[in-house]
Amino acid sequence: MAEVETDARGTWLRLDRSAFYPTAGGQPNDEGELAGARVRAVESRGSEVWHMLGEGHVPAVGDTVIGLIDWERRHTHMQRHSAEHLLAQAFVRVGAARGVTDGGIPGFHTRSVSMRSADCTIDLTGSPDDEALAEAELEVNRAARRSMPVLTFEVDDARLGDYRLRRPAQVSGLVRLVAMGDYDIVACGGTHVSNTAEVLPVKVLGAESVRGGLTRVTFRAGNEALHDYAAKHAVLREVSPLLSAPIVEVPARVRALMDRVSEVESTLIAAFKHDAERLAERLLDEAGTSPQGRPRLVVSALAEEQAGSSSHSSNDSSVSRGAWPYWVSEPERERASRSSPAPAPKWTFGQRCRPP
Numbered sequence: 001m002a003e004v005e006t007d008a009r010g011t012w013l014r015l016d017r018s019a020f021y022p023t024a025g026g027q028p029n030d031e032g033e034l035a036g037a038r039v040r041a042v043e044s045r046g047s048e049v050w051h052m053l054g055e056g057h058v059p060a061v062g063d064t065v066i067g068l069i070d071w072e073r074r075h076t077h078m079q080r081h082s083a084e085h086l087l088a089q090a091f092v093r094v095g096a097a098r099g100v101t102d103g104g105i106p107g108f109h110t111r112s113v114s115m116r117s118a119d120c121t122i123d124l125t126g127s128p129d130d131e132a133l134a135e136a137e138l139e140v141n142r143a144a145r146r147s148m149p150v151l152t153f154e155v156d157d158a159r160l161g162d163y164r165l166r167r168p169a170q171v172s173g174l175v176r177l178v179a180m181g182d183y184d185i186v187a188c189g190g191t192h193v194s195n196t197a198e199v200l201p202v203k204v205l206g207a208e209s210v211r212g213g214l215t216r217v218t219f220r221a222g223n224e225a226l227h228d229y230a231a232k233h234a235v236l237r238e239v240s241p242l243l244s245a246p247i248v249e250v251p252a253r254v255r256a257l258m259d260r261v262s263e264v265e266s267t268l269i270a271a272f273k274h275d276a277e278r279l280a281e282r283l284l285d286e287a288g289t290s291p292q293g294r295p296r297l298v299v300s301a302l303a304e305e306q307a308g309s310s311s312h313s314s315n316d317s318s319v320s321r322g323a324w325p326y327w328v329s330e331p332e333r334e335r336a337s338r339s340s341p342a343p344a345p346k347w348t349f350g351q352r353c354r355p356p
């Protein structure tokens with residue numbers, strides 16, 4: 001153990017060397033144990049890697065410590081990240097085949113990535129349509145199935161021109177390259193699987209336009225893609241019998257159901273309107289006219305069910321009977337009686353007709 005530090009977040013250790021991956025390049029840090037204590041966070045400060053520990057014994061400087069990395073978590077991150085390499089290359093190829101270029105270079109090109117959750121994203125130049133997205137998904141799975149070895153090696157930046165890098169290296173000096181068979185090669189300091197088949201399957205989930213004229217493509221890889229498939233399949237298996245339809249017919253059945261609901265709603269609204277008009281007739285008949293023969297204002301509070309839709313209106317013919325029909329909601333009637341501010345009524349409808 002080389003150094004220890006404490007801040008508001010906790011106790012931090014620096015080792016002379018560490019296998020823990022710090023948060024970097026859109027990939028979350030490793031977790032696990034160090035000297036028997038839980039590793040809560042791993043961050044890099046320049047070339048140094050610092051580990052934040054949970055509760056437990058803090059070793060002394062000079063002690064030899066053993067670290068255990070949470071392999072499930074690390075392997076998931078490796079699947080996400082390696083799939084991102086392959087998918088980025090797939091989009092270059094799919095874009096190039098369609099004659100798409102960026103700055104004169106063929107293909108859809110990756111500008112940034114995020115792998116902080118199961119739904120990973122890559123931001124691409126250009127606007128791949130649904131067909132291009134589907135092609136890229138086929139392409140990336142086809143490439144991964146070739147079971148290509150993933151090789152990591154370092155070269156001097158003066159020799160970078162010997163390699164067909166997917167994008168220019170951002171670092172100088174000794175540069176770490178990651179090659180996935182003959183399919184993709186790029187400078188990268190992240191963690192990767194050892195064989196491309198480990199990222200299978202890769203599923204493109206969707207795309208949206210984002211700032212800078214880029215397209216954000218969301219995908220899942222490996223175990224997380226399988227879990228997603230299982231969860232969505234379980235939903236469809238539950239819904240399908242409810243609709244008495246095989247899974248492939250679920251969308252059509254749901255659309256037909258929504259059309260039917262809309263039809264029933266229209267019928268109900270028509271029925272409410274009819275009832276409201278009959279009610280208006282009755283109220284006006286009961287009100288009669290004032291002794292001066294002037295029209296009366298008829299006010300009646302209705303239950304919400306009676307009111308139905310706010311689009312209901314009274315029958316204009318009622319005016320000829322010498323009264324103004326006007327309905328208000330219960331809250332509004334209370335407000336009128338108290339003559340004080342009250343919350344807005346839940347609903348109100350009515351029509352004030354011109355006197356004859």
Ligand SMILES: [Zn+2]
Binds near residue numbers: 085190
């Ligand atoms: Zn990488």
